[in-house]
Amino acid sequence: MPGPAGSAASPPAPADPAAPGDLGDLGDLADVASSNATLRRFLHGLPGVDAVGLEARAQVLGSRSVKTTSKRLAIDLAISMVDLTSLEGADTPGRVRSLCGKALVPDPGVRDVPRVAAVCVYPDLVGVAVEALAGSEVAVASVATAFPSGRGPLEAKLADTRLAVAAGAAEIDMVIDRGAFLAGDYRRVFEEIVAVREACGGAHLKVILENGELVTYDNVRRASWLAMLAGADFVKTSTGKVAVNATPANTLVMLQAVRDFFRLSGRRVGVKAAGGIRTAKDAIRYLVLVNETLGEEWLTPRRFRLGASSLLNDLLMQRHKLATGAYGGPDYVTVD
Amino acid sequence: MLLEYAAAPESRAIVDIAPSYGLFIGGQWRPAAAGAAFKTVNPASEEVLSEVAQGGPADVDAAVAAARAALPAWSGLPGAERAKYLFRLARLLQEHARELAVLESLDNGKPIRESRDVDLPLAAAHFFYYAGWADKLAYAGFGPSPRPVGVAGQIIPWNFPLLMLAWKIAPALACGNTVVLKPAETTPLTALRFAEICQEAGLPAGVVNIVTGDGSTGAALVAHAGVDKVAFTGSTQVGREIARQLAGTGRRLTLELGGKGANIVFEDAALDQAVEGVVNGIFFNQGHVCCAGSRLLVQESVADELLAALRERMATLRVGDPLDKNTDIGAINSAAQLARIEELAGAGEAEGAQRWAPECELPGRGYWFAPTVFTNVSGSHRIAREEIFGPVLSVLTFRTPQEAVVKANNTPYGLSAGIWTEKGSRMLWMAQRLRAGVIWSNTFNKFDPTSPFGGYQESGFGREGGRHGLEPYLDV
Numbered sequence: 001m002p003g004p005a006g007s008a009a010s011p012p013a014p015a016d017p018a019a020p021g022d023l024g025d026l027g028d029l030a031d032v033a034s035s036n037a038t039l040r041r042f043l044h045g046l047p048g049v050d051a052v053g054l055e056a057r058a059q060v061l062g063s064r065s066v067k068t069t070s071k072r073l074a075i076d077l078a079i080s081m082v083d084l085t086s087l088e089g090a091d092t093p094g095r096v097r098s099l100c101g102k103a104l105v106p107d108p109g110v111r112d113v114p115r116v117a118a119v120c121v122y123p124d125l126v127g128v129a130v131e132a133l134a135g136s137e138v139a140v141a142s143v144a145t146a147f148p149s150g151r152g153p154l155e156a157k158l159a160d161t162r163l164a165v166a167a168g169a170a171e172i173d174m175v176i177d178r179g180a181f182l183a184g185d186y187r188r189v190f191e192e193i194v195a196v197r198e199a200c201g202g203a204h205l206k207v208i209l210e211n212g213e214l215v216t217y218d219n220v221r222r223a224s225w226l227a228m229l230a231g232a233d234f235v236k237t238s239t240g241k242v243a244v245n246a247t248p249a250n251t252l253v254m255l256q257a258v259r260d261f262f263r264l265s266g267r268r269v270g271v272k273a274a275g276g277i278r279t280a281k282d283a284i285r286y287l288v289l290v291n292e293t294l295g296e297e298w299l300t301p302r303r304f305r306l307g308a309s310s311l312l313n314d315l316l317m318q319r320h321k322l323a324t325g326a327y328g329g330p331d332y333v334t335v336d
Numbered sequence: 337m338l339l340e341y342a343a344a345p346e347s348r349a350i351v352d353i354a355p356s357y358g359l360f361i362g363g364q365w366r367p368a369a370a371g372a373a374f375k376t377v378n379p380a381s382e383e384v385l386s387e388v389a390q391g392g393p394a395d396v397d398a399a400v401a402a403a404r405a406a407l408p409a410w411s412g413l414p415g416a417e418r419a420k421y422l423f424r425l426a427r428l429l430q431e432h433a434r435e436l437a438v439l440e441s442l443d444n445g446k447p448i449r450e451s452r453d454v455d456l457p458l459a460a461a462h463f464f465y466y467a468g469w470a471d472k473l474a475y476a477g478f479g480p481s482p483r484p485v486g487v488a489g490q491i492i493p494w495n496f497p498l499l500m501l502a503w504k505i506a507p508a509l510a511c512g513n514t515v516v517l518k519p520a521e522t523t524p525l526t527a528l529r530f531a532e533i534c535q536e537a538g539l540p541a542g543v544v545n546i547v548t549g550d551g552s553t554g555a556a557l558v559a560h561a562g563v564d565k566v567a568f569t570g571s572t573q574v575g576r577e578i579a580r581q582l583a584g585t586g587r588r589l590t591l592e593l594g595g596k597g598a599n600i601v602f603e604d605a606a607l608d609q610a611v612e613g614v615v616n617g618i619f620f621n622q623g624h625v626c627c628a629g630s631r632l633l634v635q636e637s638v639a640d641e642l643l644a645a646l647r648e649r650m651a652t653l654r655v656g657d658p659l660d661k662n663t664d665i666g667a668i669n670s671a672a673q674l675a676r677i678e679e680l681a682g683a684g685e686a687e688g689a690q691r692w693a694p695e696c697e698l699p700g701r702g703y704w705f706a707p708t709v710f711t712n713v714s715g716s717h718r719i720a721r722e723e724i725f726g727p728v729l730s731v732l733t734f735r736t737p738q739e740a741v742v743k744a745n746n747t748p749y750g751l752s753a754g755i756w757t758e759k760g761s762r763m764l765w766m767a768q769r770l771r772a773g774v775i776w777s778n779t780f781n782k783f784d785p786t787s788p789f790g791g792y793q794e795s796g797f798g799r800e801g802g803r804h805g806l807e808p809y810l811d812v
Contacts, residue, residue, distance in 0.1 A: 047604075047605065047606055047607040047608070048604070048605075048606040048758040049606050049608070049609065050606040050609035050758075050778045052609075052778070052779065053606065053608075053609030053612055053613060053778065053779065054608070054609060056612075057608075057609070057612050060449075063449065063661065064341050064661075064662055065341055065342050065343075065344030065660075065661050065662050066339070066341060066342060067342035067344065068342055069340075069342070070339070070340045070341060070342045071342070073338070073339070073340070074339055077338065077339070256608050287339055288339070291338075291339045292652050296338050296339075299338045299339055
């Protein structure tokens with residue numbers, strides 16, 4: 001076990017998108033997406049998910065005990081996985097610069113806080129973020145493809161993506177076409193992801209499934225596979241803009257899909273849980289899910305992210321409490 | 337390790353174990369007439385927890401007499417009055433839940449997560465459930481005014497000490513019987529604490545009597561002519577002796593005995609949850625479960641995939657300190673049981689089955705057995721036929737639903753079975769053909785006081801739980 005994290009967690013390595021075009025060795029699955037019929041047959045042939053059993057398992061894992069030293073390590077790990085996010089209609093250059101300031105110096109009084117993984121903004125504000133974060137290791141991520149609904153023409157989605165990448169986004173969070181998915185037009189969803197991936201160039205692609213609109217866990221598993229087959233670097237739970245976002249159970253389904261996909265293809269796909277994760281306790285619960293489903297190899301910002309805005313401050317407050325024994329409260333962390 | 341779990345032991349300070357315990361007879365504590373006593377140990381550390389009186393024939397006689405004396409007043413109470421006592425007991429179990437859970441884990445070796453989340457809530461639920469029946473017996477379908485049987489002699493096992501006590505005592509009292517209960521030799525402490533709770537609840541003296549001891553104490557209770565009804569949960573071997581002894585006496589008997597439950601996984605099952613269910617089916621409570629899914633029947637077409645996932649999952653099971661909240665598998669209850677598990681596992685290897693267990697560090701002291709799975713098992717192997725009552729899974733394969741039914745039913749037992757399929761019609765088709773008292777689908781080891789539980793063939797007869805659970809305690 002590593003020593004207490006007073007020495008600061010080692011700086012997380014930068015994201016490692018697979019080389020473009022490298023989709024792992026899919027073997028028999030190489031042409032599974034050759035038509036909607038084959039794709040449909042494959043996705044519907046995946047093992048089903050029993051909702052009761054899944055939720056029970058997620059709940060048991062939620063009761064693992066992470067305290068004191070292990071909590072300190074877990075909090076630093078969680079901070080290093082945060083995609084600090086602001087996705088509001090009211091976002092302004094000033095707001096984004098302030099967010100970037102927070103990303104660079106999460107806790108002004110404390111120097112050993114690990115940096116967050118990325119700042120996530122809308123495409124038109126990517127340039128502002130890139131400028132504000134210049135010279136740092138914090139990546140700029142941008143949502144794209146008519147986020148959050150995904151209801152736009154393909155040309156617009158691709159242009160959205162290209163502009164964000166051109167402005168300097170290193171990571172693109174795209175949304176899938178849930179309408180097409182629910183209509184059974186899997187091939188269309190697949191092709192769109194492939195096209196966006198091409199438009200990303202060297203940028204890292206996270207594919208948002210929007211679990212809250214897919215509703216069933218079977219759908220979440222199918223959509224995860226669909227995205228991975230199409231070349232996603234990450235699968236992401238949700239936009240944060242609908243009623244149900246990341247839950248331990250729907251994230252667990254995605255982690256299991258990633259595990260199965262890795263077994264088959266040898267390719268390691270990341271997972272991002274986003275929306276509704278507000279407390280350090282919640283965040284640690286997700287780390288436990290990752291740990292017991294995918295293992296240590298995924299306990300890195302390269303393979304697991306937490307998309308959140310208010311989470312960071314709770315992590316900092318808990319960190320402060322562990323370090324000093326006193327809970328400072330919200331007045332002792334910066335609100336940006 | 338990047339993410340190490342912190343040890344989270346439940347504090348022992350909450351329990352107050354006396355250095356010695358007597359017998360609880362007629363509302364009084366008294367030593368055994370012969371003065372004998374035995375020790376009960378913590379199986380996780382081999383530490384002696386307390387010394388407990390060894391009841392003999394004279395003590396059993398006194399307990400039965402006390403129960404007999406209490407019977408007229410207790411059975412004469414209006415049902416609603418008896419219900420008040422049962423509700424009170426249920427609430428007291430809840431109030432003392434934390435303490436009882438720790439005590440159970442100390443004496444039995446089961447993980448605190450299970451005693452806290454399963455044993456205690458279910459034990460309280462049983463009292464609540466049968467409290468509700470106490471004033472509604474006339475509507476239970478056993479005649480307009482069903483009468484109690486009388487004095488019940490109840491013998492319970494060590495795998496779920498307090499829960500089995502609840503299964504036995506709650507329906508008996510609700511129906512107006514009085515009881516003499518003998519807890520298992522290795523796990524008497526929660527029953528003794530329950531006796532104190534009966535005092536706290538103001539339960540009339542003699543309604544519940546607790547006589548601790550070994551098999552000879554149980555035999556004396558069974559043999560006592562003043563016992564109108566015997567209820568036994570335990571091994572098939574002892575159950576058979578009891579049945580022989582009671583035959584022709586007119587005294588009533590229910591038996592809940594061993595099992596060799598089949599957990600049947602079809603190719604269309606939700607595999608991740610099936611793996612969880614298989615793990616829960618055999619490793620829950622260290623496999624010390626009469627209805628454990630100790631035979632895994634998996635469809636050949638998904639066998640490799642399922643077994644790979646199962647091994648991977650087993651490697652994450654945490655074996656160790658039962659009082660640690662992170663522990664998945666605790667200690668084996670006794671040296672004798674450990675020896676039996678080791679003997680049968682050895683036989684499995686000798687007969688040619690392939691043994692596998694994840695690497696796991698077992699504590700140096702106490703009784704431990706790593707979660708183990710046997711593949712290449714054939715129906716004739718001992719590990720496929722005999723109840724191991726430990727964390728040992730035997731895997732067999734099948735090709736068609738018909739074959740699954742034949743193999744699942746090919747056992748002298750018939751207590752439980754599990755069916756894993758996403759296809760409702762197949763699940764129902766299977767359930768109609770499996771000879772087992774309890775059939776779970778897409779889950780395993782789920783218990784509820786409203787649901788009857790019991791077996792076929794050598795797994796015993798009579799039902800506990802639900803409306804059916806009233807019948808053995810009513811003179812019908």
